[in-house]
Amino acid sequence: xxxxxxxxxxxxxxxxxxxxxxxxxxxxxxxxxxxxxxxxxxxxxxxxxxxxxxxxxxxxxxxxxxxxxxxxxxxxxxxxxxxxxxxxxxxxxxxxxxxxxxxxxxxxxxxxxxxxxxxxxxxxxxxxxxxxxxxxxxxxxxxxxxxxxxxxxxxxxxxxxxxxxxxxxxxxxxxxxxxxxxxxxxxxxxxxxxxxxxxxxxxxxxxxxxxxxxxxxxxxxxxxxxxxxxxxxxxxxxxxxxxxxxxxxxxxxxxxxxxxxxxxxxxxxxxxxxxxxxxxxxxxxxxxxxxxxxxxxxxxxxxxxxxxxxxxxxxxxxxxxxxxxxxxxxxxxxxxxxxxxxxxxxxxxxxxxxxxxxxxxxxxxxxxxxxxxxxxxxxxxxxxxxxxxxxxxxxxxxxxxxxxxxxxxxxxxxxxxxxxxxxxxxxxxx
Numbered sequence: 001x002x003x004x005x006x007x008x009x010x011x012x013x014x015x016x017x018x019x020x021x022x023x024x025x026x027x028x029x030x031x032x033x034x035x036x037x038x039x040x041x042x043x044x045x046x047x048x049x050x051x052x053x054x055x056x057x058x059x060x061x062x063x064x065x066x067x068x069x070x071x072x073x074x075x076x077x078x079x080x081x082x083x084x085x086x087x088x089x090x091x092x093x094x095x096x097x098x099x100x101x102x103x104x105x106x107x108x109x110x111x112x113x114x115x116x117x118x119x120x121x122x123x124x125x126x127x128x129x130x131x132x133x134x135x136x137x138x139x140x141x142x143x144x145x146x147x148x149x150x151x152x153x154x155x156x157x158x159x160x161x162x163x164x165x166x167x168x169x170x171x172x173x174x175x176x177x178x179x180x181x182x183x184x185x186x187x188x189x190x191x192x193x194x195x196x197x198x199x200x201x202x203x204x205x206x207x208x209x210x211x212x213x214x215x216x217x218x219x220x221x222x223x224x225x226x227x228x229x230x231x232x233x234x235x236x237x238x239x240x241x242x243x244x245x246x247x248x249x250x251x252x253x254x255x256x257x258x259x260x261x262x263x264x265x266x267x268x269x270x271x272x273x274x275x276x277x278x279x280x281x282x283x284x285x286x287x288x289x290x291x292x293x294x295x296x297x298x299x300x301x302x303x304x305x306x307x308x309x310x311x312x313x314x315x316x317x318x319x320x321x322x323x324x325x326x327x328x329x330x331x332x333x334x335x336x337x338x339x340x341x342x343x344x345x346x347x348x349x350x351x352x353x354x355x356x357x358x359x360x361x362x363x364x365x366x367x368x369x370x371x372x373x374x375x376x377x378x379x380x381x382x383x384x385x386x387x388x389x390x391x392x393x394x395x396x397x398x399x400x401x402x403x404x405x406x407x408x409x410x411x412x413x414x415x416x417x418x419x420x421x422x423x424x425x426x427x428x429x430x
Contacts, residue, residue, distance in 0.1 A: 009348050010341025011063055015041055016359060017188070017366055018066035024187030026068045028180045035071040035122045035167050042066060054122070064337075070180070071121050072168025075384075076397025078117075081106065085114040086164065087157035089124050090147040097143070115145055123164035124148060174389045181378045181385070188367030189311065195360035196307035197300065203353065204297035205306070208243040211292040212263075219288020224261055224272035226289060233269065234262030243291050244313070250276075251320070251329040253285040261287070284332050310361075314368045321414070336418035342426050375400075375407040 018041065029036050035054055040047060042060030044067065049058035079085075081104055088103055089095045101111035118124045124145045153160040165171035169180065199205075210232040215221050234240055235249045236259040253259060255278035262271045279286040298306055320330035335343060340362065347358040371379040384403075388394050 006341045006345045009345040010337065013340070013344045013359060013362065014064055014337070015066070017363055020187050020191050020363060021184040021366060021370070022066050022068045024183035024185070025070065025180060028183035029068070029070050029169065032172055032176050032180065033167060034169055034172065034180070036068055037071060037120070037122075038067070038069040040067055040069075070169050072165070072170035074117065074120065074170075074397075075395070075400035077394050078170075079110070079114055081110075081114060082117060083157035083161040085111075086118055086123055086147065086149065086161055087154045089115075089118065089145060090149045090151055090154040090160065092147075094127065094144050094146050095124075096145065115143075118164075119145065121164050121168050121170075122148065123161075174385055177385050178382050181381050182371070185367040185371045185378055188363045188370070192360040192364035192367070193304070193307045193311065195356055195363075196310055197303045199353065199357060199360075200298055200303035200306055201300040204295050206293040207296050208291040209294055210240065210243055210246060212289045213292040214290040216288035216290075219286065220274045220277045221261075221288040224274040225270075226261070226263060226272070227265070230263045230265050232261065232263050232289070234260075234271075236260060248326075250285055250287065251326045255279075255283065255285050257285065279332070284329060311364060311368070314361075314364050318365075318368055318372070331418065331421065334418055336415060336422045338419055338422035339426060342422075374410065375404040377407070377411075380404075380407055 022039065026036055026039050037054075038049075038056045038058075040049075040056075040058050040060055042063040043065050045060050045062060047058045047060040049056040051057075084104065085100055088100065092099075095115075097108055097111040097115055100106075100114065101108045104111065115124065119126060124147050127144045127146060149160055149164065153163070169177060172180070212221075212226060212228055212230045212232065214228060215226050232240065232246060235246060236252075238249060240246045240249055253276055255276055258273065258275050260271055261274050262269065264270070274287065276285040276287060278284065317330060317333070320326035321334075323330075344355065344358055344362075347354040370377050371382075373379045373383040375381065375384065380403075384395060384400065
């Protein structure tokens, strides 16, 4: 039952996050008049679909993640025969790849690609081969299509293609493309800020201070003589003003390093030399103190400001992944889908408030991660749009896909490492 609850809350939570993120892309695309083929919850594959207007909505067989399929987002240059292919399809009652290949004097693969692109743009549509009334029209040589364009426009293929392109992502200006790409991130961030503001102003929050509430037995802190009630003021000769400052300073050390700890006791400042231990969960420096938590109850404007503080902290935390000195600490504090599922189950068990808080934090993290300029993340796609604008033409499909593959390898390597760490943390080590 415990495992089922973890899976259930993991699926529910990721579904919420995906609906927010992909919903942002969907709304932005529709605002600009771009056709959206699908808005699906889950990984691509077999699905239950319902068509409303021009868009299919549904749930796939693996309801983890999700996607929107927007017309005209294929990378690379347009095939110069697109206009002629659309004109031929429009003049004909129906067309398939073999007939297009013969008429245009091209190979079948190129013909298939042309029809796929035009279908993606919703310039043509595939006939339903399962309809008995249309089955007789099939030539048994490929999928049959019909044009959705005005036959009178076939006399001017270029103009007709331009009209079809206007309903695609490719037909938008660079500015509007970037807005579509950033919309998912914006919804994630705004949703998180809204939840944080409401929760903080209504219930307050606990802030960790530098005052020690507990000292772990046989730890470096106990050896150095720290006691509950002491207030840490410095580490390694550098002043620290907040608990976050202290953690960032700690991230610069390794287990076994020697340093100094400065603290106040009864108004007097003291300094002690310490040899840092190793944290129970892995290769991370460990002093052995627990901070005091103080309840803060801000007004709504202060809560809004604190929400942006949380936003900044998330970006700082993500930035630590790209610093060799703080990478290990960043990894130790991060969670994969395994760890997140466990944590959201625990939050749900603690109550609606705790669950709303962790969903908002995850939404914030998802938005911040997606804006990184790494293909195939949204930030990487924005970077490619800017590059294409600067060079004056689309990056080739081969280059675009190669860059995306490299980015995916980096991301999947990190995800795999985090999953391994979570398995060790939650399953092997309990």
